[in-house]
Amino acid sequence: MRGIFSLDGPVGRVLERLTALLGVSVLWLVCSLPLVTAGASTAALYTITLRMVRNEEGKIASGFFRAFRENFKKSTFIHLILCALGALVGFYWIIVGGMPEAMRVFFYGASLLFTLIWLMEALFVYPVQARFENTVWNTMKNAWLIAAGNLHIFLLVLIITAVPFMTLLLNTGLFLSTLPVWILLGPGLITWLNSYLFQHCFRKYVPSGEAEETEI
DSSP states (O other), rough: EEEEEEEEHHHHHHHHHHHHHHHHHHHHHHHHHHHHTTTHHHHHHHHHHHHHHTTOOOOOHHHHHHHHHHHHHHHHHHHHHHHHHHHHHHHHHHHHHHHHHEEEHHHHHHHHHHHHHHHHHHHHHHHHHHBBOOOOOHHEEEEEEHHHHHHHHHHHHHHHHHHHHHHHHHHHHHHHHTTHHHHHTHHHHHHHHHHHHHHHHHHGGOOOOOOOBBBO
């Protein structure tokens, strides 16, 4: 029993991991508050969680802020592009909603396609930015190509990321009662779970023994 609850035991390792995820979640929330910095904050979050799944995380706070600084320009630019594209997709949905009913079927299909393309980019671009060194254009292009070539990974990442929103829709009372957990632990936990999928996905693009950041 003493071994189970020791620092090196299963319970100790779980508590250590939860503490790290709590810390990185709080850092992500604080650094995302200006909203315009949310892209750099998300890239930094993925930098840490991808290192966690490779057992290379080191110091959480210093690693996060270093990744935040290194990713700031490119990730902020990517974030602004994604926001603009997301606004266009949302505007398209509004336009389609005002069309005559006979025309909506076709254009709703186009709306779903545009939304799917945007989601593939939005979910994959920050892990790709965190894992690989490249230009903004190539990062965005490669993120979509990787997502399109690994649709099963995309669907699993989408489901994991959507859990809080599905909880809100299906059981608002449960969501509100667990809201502090979603806020303080959710970002790190969701990103950490996704990072296992991304790490599996990225292996085929990183030669064995390659440095942490490489170009694709």
